[in-house]
Amino acid sequence: MATKIDAELVAELESLAAASGCELVHCEFKGGVLRLFIDRPDGVTLEDCEHVSRQASALLDVADFGSSRYTLEVSSPGLDRQLYRPRDYRRFAGRRVRVTYRPEAAEARKRTVVGRLEALAGEDDAATVILRMAETPDEEPLAIPLAAVVTARLEIEL
Numbered sequence: 001m002a003t004k005i006d007a008e009l010v011a012e013l014e015s016l017a018a019a020s021g022c023e024l025v026h027c028e029f030k031g032g033v034l035r036l037f038i039d040r041p042d043g044v045t046l047e048d049c050e051h052v053s054r055q056a057s058a059l060l061d062v063a064d065f066g067s068s069r070y071t072l073e074v075s076s077p078g079l080d081r082q083l084y085r086p087r088d089y090r091r092f093a094g095r096r097v098r099v100t101y102r103p104e105a106a107e108a109r110k111r112t113v114v115g116r117l118e119a120l121a122g123e124d125d126a127a128t129v130i131l132r133m134a135e136t137p138d139e140e141p142l143a144i145p146l147a148a149v150v151t152a153r154l155e156i157e158l
Contacts, residue, residue, distance in 0.1 A: 005028075016052065020048065021040055022048055025038060029070070032069065033072075034070050035075070036052065038074060039076060044076040049075060049076070052074050057072055079156050080156050081153065082151060082153045083097070086127055089117065092154060093117050093119055095117055095154055096115070096116055096157055097152055098155055099115075099144060101113075101144050101149045104145075113142065115134055116134065117131060124146075125147065128144065129144045131143075
């Protein structure tokens with residue numbers, strides 16, 4: 001079960017990553033493991049992860065993070081990274097993605113589709129993910145409200 005991380009601590013971790021030339025993509029605390037996913041435009045190196053890990057460890061010690069033992073992991077989000085924020089969708093426009101979403105119909109189950117991310121239209125909460133479906137490229141693109149997206153992940157393209 002995931003534990004919520006204090007927003008103030010997340011902001012401090014974001015600043016720490018930015019000072020190292022990285023972006024904090026996501027952080028999660030689950031099963032006694034605090035995972036920080038960092039990225040940079042030219043890719044994350046092992047040295048980046050080590051540096052952010054040392055800095056984060058010192059910050060977490062001062063912040064007295066958690067009342068019990070935990071393990072800190074710092075890594076890149078990977079080639080098949082998950083998209084979390086509107087800026088992630090904008091950054092990866094043109095890439096192939098796998099999106100799981102809840103259709104608007106209340107009785108409908110979650111659907112998973114794979115397509116080319118054309119754009120994120122609109123602003124933040126009212127944004128719509130525009131996908132061009134691989135199997136029907138000549139049809140109108142699929143428009144999915146960002147609020148309906150359960151998960152979106154880049155597909156590895158060879």
